[in-house]
Amino acid sequence: MNLITRGLCLFALLFGITALAAPPVERPVVAAVYSVPVEQQWVSRLHIVLTAAEARGEIEYRFSENISNTDFERVMRQYAEAGAHLVTGDSFALEAAARRVARDYPQTAFLMGSSGKAQAPNFAVFDNYIQEPSYLTGMIAGGLSKNGKIGMVGGYPIPEVNRLMHAFMEGAREINPKVTFSVLFIGSWFDPPKAKEAAFAMIDSGVDVLYAERFGVSDAAKERGVLAIGNVIDTQAQYPQTVVASALWDMAPTLNAAIARVKAGTFVGEDYGQYSLMKHQGSSLAPLGTFEGKVPAELMAKVREREAAILDGSFIVKVNDSEPKSSAR
Structure with missing residues (x-):
């Protein structure tokens, strides 16, 4: 031995x-x-x-x-x-x-x-503890939303989904404290058509940025010309004018x-x-790719500063496993 x-x-x-x-x-x-x-x-x-x-x-x-x-x-x-x-x-x-x-x-x-x-x-x-890059993508979404209305479509409200949504929401609030969220769970882990329809409904209600926790959401964003934030994987190659950033696992x-x-x-x-x-290195913020230079430099400077603080341990992204609720009025 x-x-x-x-x-x-x-x-x-x-x-x-x-x-x-x-x-x-x-x-x-x-x-x-x-x-x-x-x-x-x-x-x-x-x-x-x-x-x-x-x-x-x-x-x-x-x-x-x-x-x-x-x-x-x-x-x-x-x-x-x-x-x-x-x-x-x-x-x-x-x-x-x-x-x-x-x-x-x-x-x-x-x-x-x-x-x-x-x-x-x-x-x-x-577990998918990728709340740190989710927070960073929330900052980007909060800075890019023109009307402060963000839609979020998830599978089920379980801890693995909830913590990422909450981190995203907190990141968005850091940039825009007045941002509101529409939150919906489709009750499936793999039903792109259902997720797409849920996203369409949110766009119809006025949201201009979507959090794509499930497949199908980015398709709706692409068709309606609004921006999307990816989750777990980088789908920007499939949606080059739609997916701005993603929290990668x-x-x-x-x-x-x-x-x-x-x-x-x-x-x-x-x-x-x-x-x-x-x-x-189990999670990261995806490269901006096609959105390089399109995201305001001032916003990205704040994101990079927060990213550095996460990596050196001076900023901790809180884990909140409770079910997120809509705040849209």
Whole structure:
């Protein structure tokens, strides 16, 4: 046992975290279970990183997409039974089922998207803590809105969505304290037509900037000639005259850390949420691209100043997981 492994074991004993009994593995099999298609922005972050890791020869990657709630637990068990070294995916609504599977396969590593805490010995959690760049995009939106009316379309009012919306709203208020928001949740993680119709209704009510938490919103913005702010991925290439900026999420720091622990035989149930923060390069403000020079220099100077303060720790973006409400009158 090397010094690093011994240190991790001592840490586990001191803090009540039990390390896996699984031995080190050179090229682990990583299996992902996704409840939505891999092109959906949230799970695409995992899929892209894992596909790249397989292409580099670091892992063997298997995945199942668009899995229904009734089949999710069964598919997880199949991967664990087949010998996957690490199982990942988006549990959330299926939290209890995912944790049951982890308990039944203590030598398999599990890293699941979760609003809850890690579970010893083998259930680690991650989350999209990208509220920092969301705050920065809110500043841009607040500065670009001509009438101070911003529309926000989300999937469900769960913590992973709520915290990003609240950060965005606070960023907008920093630039324009009088800005108002129309907030609507469509009740789906992947229904672009429904999100588009919701966005149309907001535009009809007078908003001139849209927060596109879901696919479909930017399509409505493009058709009606209003601006949009992206979320999780950069879609400016598809909407060059519409999407001004985006809060980007990069799962590479999270997944690379987990894979390294599986390879070393040191994986434990712990919280990987920190790897989504800007200081770990797990999130960032997308380049302005086609909007370079179109966003007022004075506004961008404020954004860059706030970005630097976030990175050096002198400014903390608060995490607010409560459901955001409309303030539009």
